[in-house]
């Protein structure tokens with residue numbers, strides 16, 4: 001009996017060690033995109049603020065993306081979020097997914113992997129729907145995560161979920177409702193994310209390190225700078241670069 005109990009204790013002990021190690025070494029998920037061609041060059045398009053069921057010139061932009069994509073022979077496409085207006089997806093069976101993505105980006109050159117993050121409008125719907133792998137069964141190009149890393153040899157991309165940083169979405173939502181499941185408690189989420197990004201940037205040996213997110217850190221556009229990112233994210237990028 002004694003031997004049996006210590007056996008069970010050992011099993012429980014191993015389980016505890018295993019679970020604590022996996023949580024304390026949480027890392028950003030990684031994807032690989034081998035560069036094409038002997039020179040190791042890379043071609044990609046970046047688009048954001050797009051899902052309008054083809055309206056607001058979305059189809060026109062898609063047409064031009066298809067043409068330039070043909071010339072560049074793209075490796076992949078990056079989406080910086082606000083993937084589906086006005087309020088993200090209502091669920092994984094929301095027809096907006098096909099109407100704004102599959103049926104709009106039809107050019108042959110755009111039939112590549114799309115790497116996407118979420119924008120603030122995406123958080124106004126069922127956020128987890130966009131992250132659900134089931135969407136890849138509808139359109140295999142789709143890959144959307146909150147934060148992740150893409151290693152493309154000459155360049156490494158660090159995709160960052162920037163919406164949770166922005167105070168006004170929490171303090172003055174102006175009639176909008178946000179789906180913050182998976183984000184709250186917010187301070188922990190941001191602290192863990194910044195730690196993971198800093199570690200990943202430090203460990204990266206890629207020639208180009210490219211950080212992708214929905215909100216501009218600095219911008220001359222009408223939204224201007226994002227002060228929360230200037231304060232919390234920019235110092236990390238500066239330390240890692242210097």
Ligand SMILES: [Zn+2]
Nearest residue numbers: 082119120121
């Ligand atoms: Zn936005």
